[in-house]
Amino acid sequence: MKLTELKAIKLSELFSALSDASRVRIISLLIEGEMSVSALADGLKMSESAVSHQLRGLRQMHLVRARKSGRQVFYSLDDDHVARLFTLGLDHVQHG
Amino acid sequence: MKLTELKAIKLSELFSALSDASRVRIISLLIEGEMSVSALADGLKMSESAVSHQLRGLRQMHLVRARKSGRQVFYSLDDDHVARLFTLGLDHVQHG
DNA sequence: ATAATATATGAACAGTTGCTCATATATTCA
């Protein structure tokens, strides 16, 4: 399969979004449903700042979307490709 | 989905293996079939040293396997999870 | 208005990454 350099970069950027354990754990929680920044921070025992920084990256990659409600912001997965990549990868890690 | 820290790390390591454009391009060529280091270097216009360094990482992640023949080493994808992750990701990049 | 809460953001810093260059190892050929 011949890949243009641009597509190779885009593809690597997509995988980069999942290339950190903190982000993987964030995704793993969001698979259950939307969650606020502080709920994520609590659940992952990370600082809210660190979570917020990571969410920004995930947002920019269109892997998550934000919904603001009052002073909270609820994040959820942007589309099902994300969950499919996640579970396919998990498959490889667990068995393969 | 509750992930242990260990699985989160393993999963992020898997995605890290695909988080660089050079490695993505290597995988894209290996999807066609096995290829020697120098053929990869030629096809990708990378130095053989750089390709070899990247192949080592991919080998350690069990994404590619090596077959030695004479003084050449032919690399191929280690299992089909790799190709599936690749094409699913490409899907997301092209449409989604 | 002021204070409190939830999130976002910038700077800075340690750790990591991917390359180049030099060198080492392994295999083939003369």
Next chain:
DNA sequence: TGAATATATGAGCAACTGTTCATATATTAT
């Protein structure tokens, strides 16, 4: 044996990453 070829590896370095800390913005409550 010695030279040539194919690949691997280590050091070194510039670029990137993920966190913390301090601060900013936005919303709600008093």
